Amino acid sequence: SQELEQSPQSLIVQEGKNLTINCTSSKTLYGLYWYKQKYGEGLIFLMMLQKGGEEKSHEKITAKLDEKKQQSSLHITASQPSHAGIYLCGADVGTYKYIFGTGTRLKVLA
Amino acid sequence: DAGVIQSPRHEVTEMGQEVTLRCKPISGHNSLFWYRQTMMRGLELLIYFNNNVPIDDSGMPEDRFSAKMPNASFSTLKIQPSEPRDSAVYFCASSLALTTLGNTEAFFGQGTRLTVV
Numbered sequence: 001s002q003e004l005e006q007s008p009q010s011l012i013v014q015e016g017k018n019l020t021i022n023c024t025s026s027k028t029l030y031g032l033y034w035y036k037q038k039y040g041e042g043l044i045f046l047m048m049l050q051k052g053g054e055e056k057s058h059e060k061i062t063a064k065l066d067e068k069k070q071q072s073s074l075h076i077t078a079s080q081p082s083h084a085g086i087y088l089c090g091a092d093v094g095t096y097k098y099i100f101g102t103g104t105r106l107k108v109l110a
Numbered sequence: 111d112a113g114v115i116q117s118p119r120h121e122v123t124e125m126g127q128e129v130t131l132r133c134k135p136i137s138g139h140n141s142l143f144w145y146r147q148t149m150m151r152g153l154e155l156l157i158y159f160n161n162n163v164p165i166d167d168s169g170m171p172e173d174r175f176s177a178k179m180p181n182a183s184f185s186t187l188k189i190q191p192s193e194p195r196d197s198a199v200y201f202c203a204s205s206l207a208l209t210t211l212g213n214t215e216a217f218f219g220q221g222t223r224l225t226v227v
Contacts, residue, residue: 105227
């Protein structure tokens with residue numbers, strides 16, 4: 001079973017709409033990382049969250065980590081076609097180890 | 111820094127052949143990870159090293175897979191013999207492990223797209 005569950009698996013939104021992607025773990029996470037991937041390319045780091053209740057923003061993307069450090073959400077405001085891609089949450093589960101969720105494929109319709 | 115560098119970018123090989131994928135991590139990073147990505151299974155951690163030492167190779171699918179890190183600036187992932195089901199994109203990533211329970215973010219290479227026919 002996946003240690004990190006992401007939802008939804010895929011998402012199609014109209015340009016300008018807001019959207020949220022969720023990442024859930026059954027374990028407490030030492031660090032939570034959001035990445036974006038375009039088809040055929042490597043993963044691009046977006047944000048890192050380490051403290052319970054932490055929230056970070058970069059341009060129109062905001063990520064939050066809950067107080068228990070088991071759930072994170074990524075929110076995109078006023079989506080644009082450039083936001084399209086695969087969003088992956090990754091987690092540091094201790095002893096240097098990173099694992100990843102299954103990813104959310106986002107398509108933004110112009 | 112040029113980032114994590116992987117080679118080759120694309121590899122097409124025949125079943126039964128040996129395949130070697132290469133990775134140069136970011137200078138100064140002490141953790142290195144090999145991942146495999148497929149549509150069906152997503153991004154799977156195969157093996158990771160800390161200070162050139164393999165810490166956990168439980169994700170390596172079979173004995174056909176082996177990985178080495180002879181020094182801090184180079185790692186290889188070898189598949190021998192290769193099979194069609196090994197076809198996937200293989201990523202290498204590196205990070206700086208600050209403590210035993212803390213990592214900076216991992217930086218990924220562009221990946222090697224492997225096709226075994």
